[in-house]
Structure formats: structure tokens, C-alpha cells
Amino acid sequence: MMTDKNILIAAEDVDDADVIFDMLRREFDNLAISTDPDKAIEDFEAHCPAVLVLAFTSLAKAQAYYLGLYRLSTQVHTMAHRTVILCSKGELEQVFALCKKGYYASYVLFWPLGYDSTRLAMEVHHALEQMSTGEEGGPTPAEFAAQARRIAGLEAMLEKNMAQGNEHIDLASRSFDQAGENITVALNGFAQRLTMDRSAGETETWDRTTYEAVIDRLAKDLEQLKQEKIDQSLDSAKASIQPMRQWAEQFKQELEPQLESVRAIQKLSEAVRPLVLVVDDDEFQQKLLGQILVEAGVELMFAASSNEALALLHRRRPDLVLMDVGLPDLNGIETTRRMKSVDRFASIPVVMITGHHGQKEVVIQSRRPAPPILSSSLSTRPCC
Incomplete structure (x- = not known):
């Protein structure tokens, strides 16, 4: 299988590493081996593996190696990868529990050698697939759901605006009617005033009959003007509004299939719960926080150490992190700094939690900007 993603085999024994290398090279390119404990960090950072195979003869040694990477490397937490651990039958239950918690991506019952020669390659395939489907930069389910909920508001907004549009059309129509009535009143008043003033308008050259004839003719002309020009214009203007109403209704009908999709998205978004990562090594504290948050409608995942959290x-980008200050490896403040140094995780809000009151130094350290991350060039032995 051709792949541009590196696979690193970490082991204590060179012969074991060579055997595993031979097993995997039938399926994969870009394989590398790391067996020198003094170069463990250098090897990891140089190869930047997508899949790390822990091929140690005991769980304790594998954990010590992996914990050492997170303690001493300034880069491992920035490198997305999946870890496959090889184990013996006697430690199978322990390894299963760790993988179930998400500490490792998967495991293979490998010792003694040859127990299942194809299972390891299969698990590496799965790990690479997980990396491909979970590339950095993609939206989390909660982020997608938040956008879906905003889109779902489109229907309500459309209904509101359609109702307002119809109100505006009705108001315009009434305004035209009122304008016609006002014009009619004004013209009638004008004719009445002319009639009332006809006696005062008599002159030496006009007799009463001639004056009344002029007034009557003027009134008829005004009435004709109203009927043929003004009323006709107002009716035409009102008629021009009706297509607007028809267009609005047609637009709503054409939009209905899209609105149906929006409703479906809304239902899906309601099923997505925000993901909260609780980092605390105290099982009682984990249960307590779980009980407190269970009614908040969130999904919880737990980590008992810094390297487990990182x-x-x-594997899954949370929407919120509850970080205990006191952790068994790195403290919560340093863990948060390492998390925030990764662009993908920098925007995740972190709430620091501690069982000790009045720790002013914790507040100060939590608010202090993280120092720049430097590449590790030290040859430090990470294993116990």
C-alpha cells in the first residue's frame, strides 16, 4: 500500500523491531524504526508518524516510552497520530481498558510472536483510515450543529419577512385608496367653493346665466378628469402591487423543498451534543463532574493525565476542556499551554479546576501567556 503517511515502530529490542518491520513492509511504505532510547524524541519528531506502533515486551515499558515523549518533547502534542500497542495475553485486559478510554487507538495481541500475523497490518490500516477521515481543520459535530441551528432559523425569518411584506402591500393599497378619496374630496370642495362664490364673482360683463354655465362646465371637466385620469392612474398603481403579492407566494412555494431540508437539518442538530473533556486523575472527581454536567445535555470524555488528554x-476535538491543576505528569497549566500552542486547539475554551481555595499563584500562572515552543534538540532518555 502506497501512503505518504509515516509509520514509526518503537521498540526496546532491535530484533523485535526488525520482525515487525518485515511484517508491515508488505503492506506499507514510509516505515521507520526507533530502538535507541536516547534518540526516542529525536526519532519521533524527525519522522512525525501518522501511526506509532509500540512494540515493547511489557505494558509498563510501552507506557514509560509514551509518557516520556509527552513529558520531554515539545512537539509530540502538536503531531496528530494514532497509536497501536502490542501486548501479551497476560496484559490483554489492561490494554483493552486503556484503549477503551482512548489512551491508545488500538491494540494487537502479539506476544508470543506469530499469534496473528495479519492483525497488526489490519490495525495499522484502520489507524491510517482514522487519520484520513479526521484530518485537522475540519468542523466538529457541535460546530456543524451550531451552524445548522442558525440555518434552521431561516424559515422563521422568512415567515416573518413574508408577513411584513404582505402588511406593507396592504398598507400601500390602503394608501392608494385613501389618496383617491382625498383627491375626490379636494375636487368636490373645489367645485363647491366655486359654486358658493358664483354670486360674488358676478361682473359687469358676465350675467348670472353665463357664470353658472361656466361653473357647471368646469365641474363636469373636473369630474371627467377624476374619472379618466386620476382614478384610472390610481387603479393602475394598485394593480401593479398585486404581482408582488403573487411573487411572494410563488417564492415561498419554490423555497419549500429547501425549507424541508432545513427542518431535517434542525432535527439532526438537536441530536448533537457539545463535547466536554474532563482532565482529572481523581475518579471520584470525574464521577462528581459527570453527575453535575449530565443534565446540561453535553457529552463527556475523561482523561486522567496530561499525555492522555493531549x-x-x-482523536476528538472537544468544545470545552475542564482542566485540573494537579495532574500526575504535567500540571494542568503546562498542559493547557501545550494545547493552546496548536492552532487547531487554540480556540477551545479551558476552565481550570482545583480543590484548593485561595491559590493566587494558580490564577496568575493560568493567565500568563505561554512561552514560545522550541524544537527539542536534547538527547534525553524518556523511558524508565
Whole structure:
């Protein structure tokens, strides 16, 4: 299988690493081996593996190696990867529990050698697929759901605006009617005033009969003007509004299929719950926070250490992190700084939690900007 993603085999024994390398090279390119504990960090950072195979003869040694990477490397937490751990039958239950919690991506019952020669390649295939479908930069389900809820508001907004549009059309129509009535009143008043003033308008050259004839003719002319010009113009203007109403109704009908899709998206978005990562090594505290948050409609995942939390971040991006200050490896403040140094995770809000009151230094350290991350060039042994 041709792949541009690196696979790193980490082991304590060179012969074991060579055997695993031979098994995997039938399926994969870009394979590398790391067996020198003094170069563990250098090897990892140089190869930047998409899949890390932990081929140690005991779970304790594999954990020590992996924990050492997170403790001493300034880059491992920025490198998205999946970890496949090889284990023996006697440690199978322990490894299963760790993978279930998300500490490792998967495991293979490998020792003694040859137990299942194809299972390891299959798990590496799965790990690479997970990396391909979970590339950095994609939206989280909660982010997608938030956008879907905004889109779902389109229907209500459309209904509101359609109603307002119809009101405006009705108001314009009434305004035209009122304008016609006002014009009629004005013209009638004008004719009445002329009639009332006809006696005062008599002159030496006009007799009463001639004056009345002029007034009557003027009144008829005004009436004709009203009927043929003004009323006709107002009726034409009102008629021009009706297509607007028809257009609005037709637009709504044409939009209905899209609105149906919006309703479906809304239902789907309601099923997506925000994801909260709780980082705390105290099981009682984890249960307590779980009980508190269960009614908030959120999904929870838990990590008991710094390196477990940083590994989980690359598997599922949470919408909020509750970070305990006191952790068994790195403290919560340093863990948060490492998390925030990764662009993908920088925008995730973090709430620091501690069981000790009045720790002013914790507040100060939490608000202090993180120092720049430098590449590690030290040859430090990460394993116990």
C-alpha cells in the first residue's frame, strides 16, 4: 500500500523491531524504526508518524516510552497520530481498558510472536483510515450543529419577512385608496367653493346665466378628469402591487423543498451534543463532574493525565476542556499551554479546576501567556 503517511515502530529490542518491520513492509511504505532510547524524541519528531506502533515486551515499558515523549518533547502534542500497542495475553485486559478510554487507538495481541500475523497490518490500516477521515481543520459535530441551528432559523425569518411584506402591500393599497378619496374630496370642495362664490364673482360683463354655465362646465371637466385620469392612474398603481403579492407566494412555494431540508437539518442538530473533556486523575472527581454536567445535555470524555488528554485531543476535538491543576505528569497549566500552542486547539475554551481555595499563584500562572515552543534538540532518555 502506497501512503505518504509515516509509520514509526518503537521498540526496546532491535530484533523485535526488525520482525515487525518485515511484517508491515508488505503492506506499507514510509516505515521507520526507533530502538535507541536516547534518540526516542529525536526519532519521533524527525519522522512525525501518522501511526506509532509500540512494540515493547511489557505494558509498563510501552507506557514509560509514551509518557516520556509527552513529558520531554515539545512537539509530540502538536503531531496528530494514532497509536497501536502490542501486548501479551497476560496484559490483554489492561490494554483493552486503556484503549477503551482512548489512551491508545488500538491494540494487537502479539506476544508470543506469530499469534496473528495479519492483525497488526489490519490495525495499522484502520489507524491510517482514522487519520484520513479526521484530518485537522475540519468542523466538529457541535460546530456543524451550531451552524445548522442558525440555518434552521431561516424559515422563521422568512415567515416573518413574508408577513411584513404582505402588511406593507396592504398598507400601500390602503394608501392608494385613501389618496383617491382625498383627491375626490379636494375636487368636490373645489367645485363647491366655486359654486358658493358664483354670486360674488358676478361682473359687469358676465350675467348670472353665463357664470353658472361656466361653473357647471368646469365641474363636469373636473369630474371627467377624476374619472379618466386620476382614478384610472390610481387603479393602475394598485394593480401593479398585486404581482408582488403573487411573487411572494410563488417564492415561498419554490423555497419549500429547501425549507424541508432545513427542518431535517434542525432535527439532526438537536441530536448533537457539545463535547466536554474532563482532565482529572481523581475518579471520584470525574464521577462528581459527570453527575453535575449530565443534565446540561453535553457529552463527556475523561482523561486522567496530561499525555492522555493531549492524545485524546487529536482523536476528538472537544468544545470545552475542564482542566485540573494537579495532574500526575504535567500540571494542568503546562498542559493547557501545550494545547493552546496548536492552532487547531487554540480556540477551545479551558476552565481550570482545583480543590484548593485561595491559590493566587494558580490564577496568575493560568493567565500568563505561554512561552514560545522550541524544537527539542536534547538527547534525553524518556523511558524508565
